[in-house]
Amino acid sequence: MKAQEHLKGVADPDFLALGLGGTNMMSMLWTVATGHRAVGVEMRGDPFLGVHWNIRVDLYHQLGLIDRMMWERYGPEGVPARDDGSPLRLADCFYGVGTVSGDVIADTIIDGYDRDQHIVGTIQHVEFIDDRWRNGLPERVITVLDPPRPPDHPDAGEIRSDMAEVLDGPSTFQAEASSVLLLLRRYLERIERMDLESGREPRVRLFTRHRVVTTEGDGFVHLPDGRRRIRIEALQELDFKGRFVRVRAPGSEVIDIGVPELFMIAQGFDSGDAKRLGFEQRDVAIDHGDGRGPVVAQADYLAGLLEVLVDGRLRRRISSEFDEDGKEYWVRQIAVGHENDPEVGWVLVQIPDFKSLDPIEAGLVPEGTDPESAEFFAAYQHLVYDFYLEQCADVLELPKESLEKVQMLYGPKLFSLVERVGDDALVAANGVVAGDSFGNGHFLTSGGAMTGMIGHSARVLGYWRARESGTTPAEAIRELAEAIKEDTAAWLRVSSQEFSQAVPINFGARRIREITAASGIDTAARAHAVDATRRRRHSLLPLDPSDWRRLFIRNGQVLSAPLPGLRPTHPAASRPVTRRRPVRP
Ligand SMILES: Cc1cc2nc3c(=O)[nH]c(=O)nc-3n(C[C@H](O)[C@H](O)[C@H](O)COP(=O)(O)OP(=O)(O)OC[C@H]3O[C@@H](n4cnc5c(N)ncnc54)[C@H](O)[C@@H]3O)c2cc1C
Structure with a gap:
């Protein structure tokens, strides 16, 4: 140039x-x-963010509005085109009633090579499993919600301006973050290219x-x-x-x-x-209402991508974990899939605050082992993977042994969520x-x-x-x-709400009331939490964005069978209960 x-x-x-x-x-x-x-x-x-996003419908309507504004302002000669010369419309690539979802390559949809698929999947199963113990015994309450109906065309009149209202409602779509980001990037690149080629002052420049x-x-x-x-x-x-x-x-x-x-x-x-x-x-500090006053909003999670057909599903689970003294902690898990794509099974699981993941404490390596040694790190990884799969088995309702054979493209990776x-x-x-x-x-x-x-x-x-x-x-x-x-x-x-109360916010305020009524646990009840500053795990680990470009593959099988139906009973009910847990105070 x-x-x-x-x-x-x-x-x-x-x-x-x-x-x-x-x-x-x-x-x-x-x-x-x-x-x-x-x-x-x-x-x-280029965009690389590998996480899968749950997406509110407003984004689709906004993309439609951008398409319309571009067309009205610049006309057919001024909007970017696909490879065959037809106009590139953001909303159509994102979602359409005439196209389907699946294992997509975003670039081929944007170019126009793949005219059958769109980038997102729709959410068809919205499930909330409440596996918290009640009166010292494992109990399960399942709530299956009606999935939101995707609109058949973008409608600018449906864009909400109040973010609280947007976030209070359920998500309609799921997509790999980088696919959505690629759509936006390619559109901008095409504007830049067409302007440079036509000799007009470029409306977009990218570095x-x-x-x-x-x-x-x-x-x-x-x-x-x-x-x-x-x-x-x-x-x-x-x-x-x-x-x-x-x-x-x-x-x-x-x-x-x-x-x-x-x-x-x-x-x-x-x-x-x-x-x-x-x-x-x-x-950000949050008052859990437990008498300690506001404490730093922090939680530790493990994130991983399992090649299991979770499908167009958003499944949330909350369960009880108990420390050595029998004190109960609530932990959350989420499974996010993609409609018709067996390679997308994102599962994120919370680590209870009391769990140290210390290989010496777990008896996996002898006292005095150098924390910098390969043996120590191997034992730590073993603990992490084992805990992660245990939780995945409970949220996916698949045996842990079969998950051990499943291919993982990412994780499990520990990260700390701190609100700032x-x-x-x-x-x-x-x-x-x-x-x-x-x-x-x-x-x-x-x-x-x-x-x-x-x-x-x-x-x-x-x-x-x-x-x-x-x-x-x-x-x-x-x-x-x-x-x-x-x-x-x-x-x-x-x-x-996600730090202290039980019911997930992104199911929508109305649904939260229904779920709460079904679980029978008072909304005022709060989870135990250890103040972030007094945790056993001290490091604050953010997810390193560059990790998405340095994938570690745990090679194995792709599970493309649909997930089994949800069992009506708590997973612990089918395992021998060795100790009766005390009642939550
Ligand atoms: C596991 C996980 C699951 C998530 N799920 C969801 C979900 O379901 N729905 C949802 O809405 N959100 C979700 N999120 C959150 C979402 O990914 C982020 O909030 C979002 O990506 C933030 O967008 P951003 O544009 O602010 O920044 P980012 O997406 O972080 O983009 C920042 C960009 O800036 C670039 N950059 C950084 N420093 C520089 C520099 N000095 N110079 C030039 N460029 C720089 C980076 O390379 C990057 O491309 C999730 C996040 C995680 C970790």
């Missing part, structure tokens, strides 16, 4: 997205759909192996009026002693983006750029922080991507609409920052 073309349409963009996850790519799309110019900067190349220069004062250049000028650098990524390391690409020059009217940092839960601009997050949030999203006169970088709640609400993609990005649409109606940039960005905070606060509110 010639130098001028390389930087055509880059200087002083209307919108600059720092980090190209769902939050910022949707924001770029709204920006372009309202007639503005957007530049995006991402350091990890996908780049980041803001990290030298203090050199990347975010301070202007006297409080705005920032932004300079980025090209990166070379290398696998250095088992870690991904990024250095400036040899021989490359810094690229001056100039001064964007608005820039947004959405780089995941720990953003170095946001920190550089003075942004700080604080831990910032005070103010405004970090410069022309910059805000959004998505997980601003704050994060509990992933069991299936709300993180939704808050950023449906909530925060629509606030960027609100920003451009406010600007069109004469609001100054200073007023518009203040409103944007407040709105980002409001959306995240809604996510945190619904998340608090």
Whole structure:
């Protein structure tokens, strides 16, 4: 690419997205759909996030609205096309009544090579298993809910603006995060390509192996009026002693983006750029109502991808675990599948707070074994895998022995969920922080991507609409920052339930009342929890985003038979009960 073309349409963009996850790519799309110019900067190349998302219906309606706005503003010559020249419509690739779901390759759907499938699966089974003990004995209460009916076309009138309302309702779709992200990325790339080819000023420019220069004062250049000028650098990524390391690409020059009217940092839960601009997050504390007052909202989970046909299913389970003193703890598990895809069986299981996963304590290695030794780590991995499969067996209702033979593409990986949030999203006169970088709640609400993609990005649409109606940039960005905070606060509110109460929020408020009535356990009853600061497991492990690109395969079988019907009895009821558990106080 010639130098001028390389930087055509880059200087002083209307919108600059720092980090190209769902939050910022949707924001770029709204920006372009309202007639503005957007530049995006991402350091990890193509989307890679391997998790499977439960998705609220609003995203489908929003994609439909973007398609319509693009068509109305730019006409047939100005919207991106598939390989055969037909218009590329985001909503149609995402979901359609004339296409089906399955084991999809997102790129082939976007290109138009695969015209039979869409990216998402629909949720057809919504199940909640309450396996908490009652009166000292295992008991099971199963609630099967009606799945939400997917709409047959996108309808802008159905987009909800209140994030609490969005998150309070059930999810309609399931999809691999990277497939949805690829759809957004390819659409943006096609706009960039068609504009460069046609010679018009590019509406989109993308720098996908780049980041803001990290030298203090050199990347975010301070202007006297409080705005920032932004300079980025090209990166070379290398696998250095088992870690991904990024250095400036040899021989490359810094690229001056100039001064964007608005820039947004959405780089995941720990953003170095946001920190550089003075942004700080604080831990969220939750009062469990157990007399201890507010304690840090933390829970530890194991995440893994089993190749089992979980299908179009969202299954949640809550069960009782007991410590040595017989004190009861509630733990949660979630199984997420994909309609017609036997390779998607995401199961996440909570580790009870009292469990140390210490190989010495478990008697697997002798006292004094070096924690850095291979023997210690092997024993630790064994403990983790064993506990994970035990829990998976209970949530999937499949024998542990058969799960031992199943192929795993990821995990089980331990991660700590700690809720954190910032005070103010405004970090410069022309910059805000959004998505997980601003704050994060509990992933069991299936709300993180939704808050950023449906909530925060629509606030960027609100920003451009406010600007069109004469609001100054200073007023518009203040409103944007407040709105980002409001959306995240809604996510945190619904998340608090996942830390203490039993019933999952993402089944919808009405259904929660039904489930509570069926379980017979008082809603005011709370789980025991150990204060995060007094846990036996001290490390706070976030999921490392780069792990999605360094997969560890546990080779084995793909189970494509449907899951067995749910047994009416508690799994512990069919196992010999050695000790009668005490009644929860
Ligand atoms: C196991 C699990 C299950 C989940 N399930 C759901 C679910 O069902 N529903 C749901 O809504 N949410 C779910 N989430 C949460 C969801 O994945 C996140 O909330 C969401 O990805 C956040 O989007 P984001 O755009 O804010 O950031 P991210 O998706 O984290 O994207 C940030 C991007 O910024 C890039 N980046 C980082 N630093 C820099 C830098 N310095 N320069 C340039 N680029 C940078 C990263 O490479 C990345 O591409 C789940 C999360 C997990 C871990």
